[in-house]
Amino acid sequence: MSSIGRTLGRDVLRDIAVTCLAVLFIGLSYGATAVASGFPLWVPAAQSVLVLAGASEFLFIGIVAAGGNPIAAALAGLLVNARHLPYGLALPDITGPDITGPEVTGRGWRRIVGTHVMNDESVVFALAQDDLPGKRAAYWACGLGVLICWPGGAVLGALIGSAVHDTGAFGLDAMFPAVILALIIPDLRERMTLRAALAGAAIALAAAPFLPAGLPVLLALAAILPLLRQRPSGVTAEAGATAEADGKSGEQSVGAR
Amino acid sequence: MKDTTLVVAGMATLAAGTYAFRLSGQLLRARISFPPRAAKLLEAAAVILLAALVAITALTEGHGFSGFARPAGVLVGGVLAWRKAPFLVVVIAAAATAALLRLAGVR
Numbered sequence: 328m329s330s331i332g333r334t335l336g337r338d339v340l341r342d343i344a345v346t347c348l349a350v351l352f353i354g355l356s357y358g359a360t361a362v363a364s365g366f367p368l369w370v371p372a373a374q375s376v377l378v379l380a381g382a383s384e385f386l387f388i389g390i391v392a393a394g395g396n397p398i399a400a401a402l403a404g405l406l407v408n409a410r411h412l413p414y415g416l417a418l419p420d421i422t423g424p425d426i427t428g429p430e431v432t433g434r435g436w437r438r439i440v441g442t443h444v445m446n447d448e449s450v451v452f453a454l455a456q457d458d459l460p461g462k463r464a465a466y467w468a469c470g471l472g473v474l475i476c477w478p479g480g481a482v483l484g485a486l487i488g489s490a491v492h493d494t495g496a497f498g499l500d501a502m503f504p505a506v507i508l509a510l511i512i513p514d515l516r517e518r519m520t521l522r523a524a525l526a527g528a529a530i531a532l533a534a535a536p537f538l539p540a541g542l543p544v545l546l547a548l549a550a551i552l553p554l555l556r557q558r559p560s561g562v563t564a565e566a567g568a569t570a571e572a573d574g575k576s577g578e579q580s581v582g583a584r
Numbered sequence: 585m586k587d588t589t590l591v592v593a594g595m596a597t598l599a600a601g602t603y604a605f606r607l608s609g610q611l612l613r614a615r616i617s618f619p620p621r622a623a624k625l626l627e628a629a630a631v632i633l634l635a636a637l638v639a640i641t642a643l644t645e646g647h648g649f650s651g652f653a654r655p656a657g658v659l660v661g662g663v664l665a666w667r668k669a670p671f672l673v674v675v676i677a678a679a680a681t682a683a684l685l686r687l688a689g690v691r
Contacts, residue, residue: 345671398597400595412608414609418610442610475681498653498683505662505675551625
């Protein structure tokens, strides 16, 4: 842990702590919602540890509480969680083809735990760091923090129940999108990425009224297509040129800010 | 809760399937060696996914509109983050804006 602190510095650690605190608050509302919907405490408790992906858990609880089949609810949740596959693809192995393997999560038991703690927050913090040690440290710090705060919040919320049921009154529902948005903003300062991200958001919003939860976000990936057709140096105005000139530093220039 | 066995089966399905998603992307990445440009595109893909997630969680509830308070809060947070305000300020401003708007009767 101390090496994580040395690698990241206080600013990033503080941001991760704030994010984990926000996750804890959302966990409170999740646990409270679950017991208010008639589930015993162990359901949100087990879900929060074993699934560790908030949106899909809310959806599962909601569908089953409304009388839906739990297997169908699980499949709907899996649709929401399918974005973790492209997340895994995006996590870097910037040392190149000589060392294969998921460089961010590691190997052996580290791989097993590191895979489980992959979520929106840990991925976005990893992407926001410039180099591999930074990415790895941010991923683990945020991943483990969420692993503690999400179930902790869920159990606490289930215990105190209706007191925190109305999260809207505190604006807690605005926290998650604000956290993710703040963390991708450095990427959005690149014009091409901004354009693609806006297009993706528009696609998802247009599809949301008609498609089951999860699909609209996946459909947003279509916004990558214009980037595929760009000439290599045109992917990003300045970083793309650096990547062409020096393949090894190409990945780093993506995260540079 | 009606049928505990079925609920447990559903929970196990969701947990196992989610883990499989988390693992398979990494394994694919380890099998294939990507040129720098492809790696950049994959990172752009993750940013697009996250941006879409922001839009969906900020603006929708179920299949409908979330109301004005939440997206207004997220917008305030986004503008502050664009102007490089501290992260804590961004998160609290987003929640406070949504909460105050609701207090004022905006839904």
